[in-house]
Amino acid sequence: MSTPLIFNIQKYSIHDGEGIRDTVFFKGCPIACQWCHNPESQSYHPDLMYYQDRCTGCGACIRACPNKAVSYREDHKVVTDRTLCNVCGTCTDYCVFNAREVAGKEYEIDELVRILDKDRMFYEQSGGGITLSGGEVLAQDIDYVEELTRRLYERGYSVDIDTCGEVPYEHIKRVLPYVDTFLYDIKLLDPELHKKYTGVDNRLILENLKKLSADGGKINIRLPLITGVNATDEYIQEVIDFLHDNQISVYRVNLLKYHDTGRGKYAKLEREYDNSEMAVPDQEWLDRAVAAFKQSGYQNIHIGG
Ligand code: SF4
Numbered sequence: 001m002s003t004p005l006i007f008n009i010q011k012y013s014i015h016d017g018e019g020i021r022d023t024v025f026f027k028g029c030p031i032a033c034q035w036c037h038n039p040e041s042q043s044y045h046p047d048l049m050y051y052q053d054r055c056t057g058c059g060a061c062i063r064a065c066p067n068k069a070v071s072y073r074e075d076h077k078v079v080t081d082r083t084l085c086n087v088c089g090t091c092t093d094y095c096v097f098n099a100r101e102v103a104g105k106e107y108e109i110d111e112l113v114r115i116l117d118k119d120r121m122f123y124e125q126s127g128g129g130i131t132l133s134g135g136e137v138l139a140q141d142i143d144y145v146e147e148l149t150r151r152l153y154e155r156g157y158s159v160d161i162d163t164c165g166e167v168p169y170e171h172i173k174r175v176l177p178y179v180d181t182f183l184y185d186i187k188l189l190d191p192e193l194h195k196k197y198t199g200v201d202n203r204l205i206l207e208n209l210k211k212l213s214a215d216g217g218k219i220n221i222r223l224p225l226i227t228g229v230n231a232t233d234e235y236i237q238e239v240i241d242f243l244h245d246n247q248i249s250v251y252r253v254n255l256l257k258y259h260d261t262g263r264g265k266y267a268k269l270e271r272e273y274d275n276s277e278m279a280v281p282d283q284e285w286l287d288r289a290v291a292a293f294k295q296s297g298y299q300n301i302h303i304g305g
């Protein structure tokens with residue numbers, strides 16, 4: 001069994017399922033949404049993050065780097081040549097200003113369960129639990145994910161899985177007995193547009209959703225909505241028709257309005273971020289989308305996570 005990388009354990013989250021939850025973000029995802037606000041979640045390998053606002057230009061990282069990947073630019077700003085950096089992490093030990101860190105750390109299951117156990121009281125008092133997210137948790141070593149999920153379930157925790165659905169159905173099936181709710185994303189229904197904006201078409205994602213529903217999974221549909229991409233009345237009707245025509249058993253729907261808080265993270269990875277086509281849907285349109293769902297018989301509809 002291989003141990004996946006985790007890039008964040010978010011405590012006391014109220015946006016990733018019901019109640020207060022600890023959310024574990026696994027690193028690595030089979031799709032890459034153009035609006036992704038966690039770009040460090042995409043690669044299955046560790047990433048070096050650089051916080052320019054904390055950097056004093058002291059040069060300790062330049063001297064420490066065994067690969068000579070760090071240097072001063074002409075204007076004395078510190079830059080990292082990512083083609084030379086193998087993310088060894090040495091520079092992070094020398095930067096006393098915490099301007100450099102590595103995203104992605106292995107956690108053995110015992111260690112992770114110990115960390116999550118500490119918040120048992122919050123889960124119990126709020127009707128919350130633990131959400132496994134990412135990246136894509138179901139694209140990790142499924143032996144690890146199944147064992148983790150089973151152990152959390154056996155401790156009496158509500159375990160939710162946040163998934164993009166682009167995974168072998170076998171992986172979903174293996175965790176199904178231990179999962180409370182699947183937070184299941186639908187990004188776009190048109191396969192070509194899905195490919196344009198995420199890198200893959202949606203055939204497997206939609207097939208898996210149908211199978212999960214037929215197998216009795218509790219499904220919370222999550223719709224990222226972006227003006228310029230999919231925040232239209234027509235798209236909302238398309239989703240409603242898809243859910244209805246395929247008799248998807250829907251427990252809840254969340255309308256997730258786009259935000260560009262990921263912009264700063266792209267900068268920390270020294271990657272470009274082009275959101276010129278994307279904008280935040282306005283409240284009036286979101287209210288209309290909620291109304292469309294309700295008129296079609298779906299009552300458990302929420303704006304936000
Ligand atoms: S060690 Fe840290 S503060 Fe010093 S130059 Fe490098 S990144 Fe900046």
Ligand code: SF4
Nearest residue numbers: 065085086088089091
């Ligand atoms: S992570 Fe390692 S290789 Fe990359 S810049 Fe830091 S010291 Fe150099």
